[in-house]
Amino acid sequence: MEDRTLTILKEHAEAGATLRQRFFERNADLLAEIAKSMAVTMAREGKILLCGNGGSAADCQHIAAEFTNRFLLERPPLPALSLTTDTSALTAIGNDYGFDQVFEKQLRALGRTGDVLVAISTSGNSANIVNAVQAAREMGIVVVGLSGRDGGAMAPLCDYLLLVEDRNTPLIQEIHIAAGHLLCRLVDYYLFENVALIQPYLGG
Ligand SMILES: O=C(CO)[C@@H](O)[C@H](O)[C@H](O)[C@H](O)COP(=O)(O)O
Numbered sequence: 001m002e003d004r005t006l007t008i009l010k011e012h013a014e015a016g017a018t019l020r021q022r023f024f025e026r027n028a029d030l031l032a033e034i035a036k037s038m039a040v041t042m043a044r045e046g047k048i049l050l051c052g053n054g055g056s057a058a059d060c061q062h063i064a065a066e067f068t069n070r071f072l073l074e075r076p077p078l079p080a081l082s083l084t085t086d087t088s089a090l091t092a093i094g095n096d097y098g099f100d101q102v103f104e105k106q107l108r109a110l111g112r113t114g115d116v117l118v119a120i121s122t123s124g125n126s127a128n129i130v131n132a133v134q135a136a137r138e139m140g141i142v143v144v145g146l147s148g149r150d151g152g153a154m155a156p157l158c159d160y161l162l163l164v165e166d167r168n169t170p171l172i173q174e175i176h177i178a179a180g181h182l183l184c185r186l187v188d189y190y191l192f193e194n195v196a197l198i199q200p201y202l203g204g
């Protein structure tokens with residue numbers, strides 16, 4: 001049988017590169033606006049909460065750790081928490097109430113008005129994500145959605161929606177983590193390098 005290794009590799013690399021470039025071009029202003037909103041939240045003692053399933057759960061943990069540890073800049077730890085990591089909470093809620101509520105119940109326990117929820121779902125249709133987003137809206141928590149395809153059920157519920165217009169879940173996720181890293185970089189920029197850019201939102 002013919003060896004298609006190189007073709008598969010090239011297709012993967014090219015599709016990812018094209019998608020990434022188009023995403024950053026289309027969403028430049030939106031990414032800056034979201035990063036400002038996150039920076040303002042943290043400047044006001046709020047926090048970033050994150051939720052997602054599968055590979056997106058790993059992305060949530062990854063981004064939360066960039067904030068609580070450090071990113072490229074040496075600076076104080078920033079408050080971010082992934083709702084994907086507490087196996088006791090996940091199994092207790094999943095077992096007693098159902099998997100659809102694993103993020104919503106944690107959010108209701110830990111979220112506060114003015115926090116930001118980063119909800120990552122490539123389909124936008126995962127019930128546990130949609131439920132968490134709905135709860136966030138009720139609680140006055142800003143919702144940043146990272147999605148793919150047409151954004152699914154989550155799309156109309158988000159304050160900000162970063163959409164990767166493709167149907168390939170792994171490629172969508174690769175753009176999501178690139179966007180997550182950029183948000184970490186911009187939040188540091190607004191909080192520690194050019195605070196004047198968020199001063200109008202902070203008042204005083
Ligand atoms: O990492 C991957 C695929 O690359 C998978 O684990 C994927 O995240 C899972 O199938 C998720 O359950 C998909 O959920 P969602 O993105 O549609 O909300």
Ligand SMILES: [Zn+2]
Nearest residue numbers: 054055170173
């Ligand atoms: Zn994956």
